[in-house]
Amino acid sequence: MKDVQSSHLGREIRVAWAIAAKDMRTYYTQPPAIMFGILFPFALFLSFSIGRNLPLVTQIPILVSQTLFFASSSIGPVVIPIERADQTFDRFMTSPVSLLAILMGKTLGGIIYGTGISIIPVLVGMAFFGTQIVNIGAIIACFALSTLAFSALGIMFASIPGQTVGQVMMPLNFVRIPLLFISGVFTPIRELPTWMQAVTMLSPLTHTVELARYATGGETFFGPVLNIAILIAYAAAFLFMGIRFHIMNQRKE
Amino acid sequence: MGSAIEAINLTKYYDDLLAVDHINFQVEEGEIFGFLGPNGAGKTTTIRMLTGISIPTEGTATIIGCDIQRRSVSAKEQMGIVPDVSNIYKDLSAWDNLVFTGKLYDMPKAFRESRAEELLKMFGLYERRKEKVKGFSRGMKRRICIAMALMNRSRILFLDEPTSGLDVQSVLIIRDLIRKLNQQGLTIFITTHNIEEASQMCDRVAIINHGKIATVDTPEKLKRTMESLQSVEVAFEATPQNALKDLEELPQVSEAVKLGDKFRLFTRDPSSVLASTWNYAQNNNLKLITVNTIGPSLEDVFVKLTGIKPATAQEEPEKMGHGKAQKMTGRKDQQ
Numbered sequence: 103m104k105d106v107q108s109s110h111l112g113r114e115i116r117v118a119w120a121i122a123a124k125d126m127r128t129y130y131t132q133p134p135a136i137m138f139g140i141l142f143p144f145a146l147f148l149s150f151s152i153g154r155n156l157p158l159v160t161q162i163p164i165l166v167s168q169t170l171f172f173a174s175s176s177i178g179p180v181v182i183p184i185e186r187a188d189q190t191f192d193r194f195m196t197s198p199v200s201l202l203a204i205l206m207g208k209t210l211g212g213i214i215y216g217t218g219i220s221i222i223p224v225l226v227g228m229a230f231f232g233t234q235i236v237n238i239g240a241i242i243a244c245f246a247l248s249t250l251a252f253s254a255l256g257i258m259f260a261s262i263p264g265q266t267v268g269q270v271m272m273p274l275n276f277v278r279i280p281l282l283f284i285s286g287v288f289t290p291i292r293e294l295p296t297w298m299q300a301v302t303m304l305s306p307l308t309h310t311v312e313l314a315r316y317a318t319g320g321e322t323f324f325g326p327v328l329n330i331a332i333l334i335a336y337a338a339a340f341l342f343m344g345i346r347f348h349i350m351n352q353r354k355e
Numbered sequence: 356m357g358s359a360i361e362a363i364n365l366t367k368y369y370d371d372l373l374a375v376d377h378i379n380f381q382v383e384e385g386e387i388f389g390f391l392g393p394n395g396a397g398k399t400t401t402i403r404m405l406t407g408i409s410i411p412t413e414g415t416a417t418i419i420g421c422d423i424q425r426r427s428v429s430a431k432e433q434m435g436i437v438p439d440v441s442n443i444y445k446d447l448s449a450w451d452n453l454v455f456t457g458k459l460y461d462m463p464k465a466f467r468e469s470r471a472e473e474l475l476k477m478f479g480l481y482e483r484r485k486e487k488v489k490g491f492s493r494g495m496k497r498r499i500c501i502a503m504a505l506m507n508r509s510r511i512l513f514l515d516e517p518t519s520g521l522d523v524q525s526v527l528i529i530r531d532l533i534r535k536l537n538q539q540g541l542t543i544f545i546t547t548h549n550i551e552e553a554s555q556m557c558d559r560v561a562i563i564n565h566g567k568i569a570t571v572d573t574p575e576k577l578k579r580t581m582e583s584l585q586s587v588e589v590a591f592e593a594t595p596q597n598a599l600k601d602l603e604e605l606p607q608v609s610e611a612v613k614l615g616d617k618f619r620l621f622t623r624d625p626s627s628v629l630a631s632t633w634n635y636a637q638n639n640n641l642k643l644i645t646v647n648t649i650g651p652s653l654e655d656v657f658v659k660l661t662g663i664k665p666a667t668a669q670e671e672p673e674k675m676g677h678g679k680a681q682k683m684t685g686r687k688d689q690q
Contacts, residue, residue: 116458120455120458121459124447127447128446188440188442189442190443190444192408192438192442193442193459197459197460198429198460349410355403355408355410
């Protein structure tokens with residue numbers, strides 16, 4: 103019985119990886135993925151950073167957090183509507199694998215994309231601007247949990263039954279942009295009024311920024327344990343809701 | 356032999372719209388089963404429920420005895436699906452499309468590669484295996500799509516409009532392939548608009564209309580049940596002006612239709628109509644140049660059972676499969 107379960111689990115993992123690897127080959131260089139996953143966070147970062155006279159070393163965690171947020175959450179909303187329009191998403195639905203494995207494959211695609219893009223500013227900061235990773239565990243937790251939570255957020259929004267990227271990306275941006283402004287990215291959380299600090303705590307991006315700052319020797323307002331706990335909670339909630347929404351879609355199909 | 360596919364009270368609502376209405380049917384192992392119906396009748400909705408893409412509102416379906424909802428992985432291992440649109444990855448090569456499908460079925464590397472090679476050779480695409488499929492013709496894409504459905508050596512193949520929109524050569528290749536696969540023991544579930552195709556290929560057909568199964572039987576039995584759709588086809592050397600009206604008034608003729616230079620007289624009693632037509636020709640000094648008695652076609656049965664009206668057929672003559680759609684309409688009910 104145990105062997106059957108482990109072989110079933112192995113199969114689910116192999117299929118999820120195959121889906122992620124195919125998405126990497128097919129969609130990572132698609133214009134919407136580059137636009138919403140790379141250009142968008144860099145443009146936002148530059149528009150809010152230029153002229154603020156902040157040392158670059160303090161801005162690297164902000165850029166890293168933004169790329170983690172936008173890059174990871176963009177892959178699902180780019181890939182799934184295109185696959186729905188081409189009916190290739192049906193190919194997964196008719197293959198002998200669970201919906202969880204399919205969505206984990208899609209989520210993994212976002213995780214790898216977000217990690218790949220976001221590691222660039224870390225390396226650039228370390229090479230040219232004196233950024234130091236003082237807590238390796240914190241940066242690993244920051245990358246792993248943030249990419250998981252944000253990729254799952256993208257998959258959850260991709261359950262909107264649209265067949266164009268815009269149909270999913272527009273409502274997603276209605277959520278992503280406000281989250282960016284309430285996450286202490288541009289204003290230190292310590293300087294916000296108490297009620298605003300409570301609101302800030304609700305945003306998952308807050309905890310990504312906090313962990314990125316903590317890993318590079320900066321301060322964390324809520325503390326790394328709470329940051330990690332909240333990111334885990336969001337990742338679980340987004341994954342659960344994503345699966346529920348996709349099942350609801352199947353009922354409407 | 357047991358049932359390969361069984362639909363049990365299968366029902367689908369889209370909000371208040373009842374798309375598929377408590378349908379029941381069985382497909383035996385090794386059969387080619389045709390699923391016919393006009394547009395919007397519920398064919399694609401049914402195939403989507405049978406293959407697990409869509410969850411039924413009520414009822415269920417079994418695939419080789421496995422419930423598609425409760426034992427979906429076991430059920431899906433037994434089937435290959437070719438949807439109405441060739442759902443292939445256009446940015447991948449033919450080879451990569453097949454290999455990726457093998458990965459979805461968790462086939463070991465050596466097995467999926469040998470199977471991909473075998474199928475590409477079988478479909479005449481091995482030489483072009485490294486090319487991205489976006490450069491392929493529609494017929495070649497269709498063949499790749501069918502090859503992907505066969506990767507896992509499935510026991511049942513679902514084909515949704517497999518020859519729709521293809522050139523004659525591709526249609527012939529695909530029909531021949533379907534027959535060969537069936538001879539190898541594969542059960543085939545095929546939806547089509549092309550009634551002649553269904554008549555030639557299928558062991559049994561189901562006709563669905565407004566979400567309900569109108570009938571399930573062999574094509575020949577269906578034709579025989581429609582005695583009223585027998586007809587006599589006649590042509591005169593010179594056609595008088597009122598011939599259509601005169602012929603329609605002959606005893607035992609339920610309807611007369613002009614088809615080019617010929618007239619088709621529908622009747623339950625062809626021999627009486629032959630005699631009265633002969634008398635009509637004699638009385639009017641007409642020379643008969645063609646006289647044929649024709650049994651009902653599957654298309655006649657389809658039109659009768661679905662009650663397609665002229666407007667419907669005229670809107671979609673191409674999708675009906677051939678030009679007969681227009682001329683077979685306007686028949687008064689004879690039963």
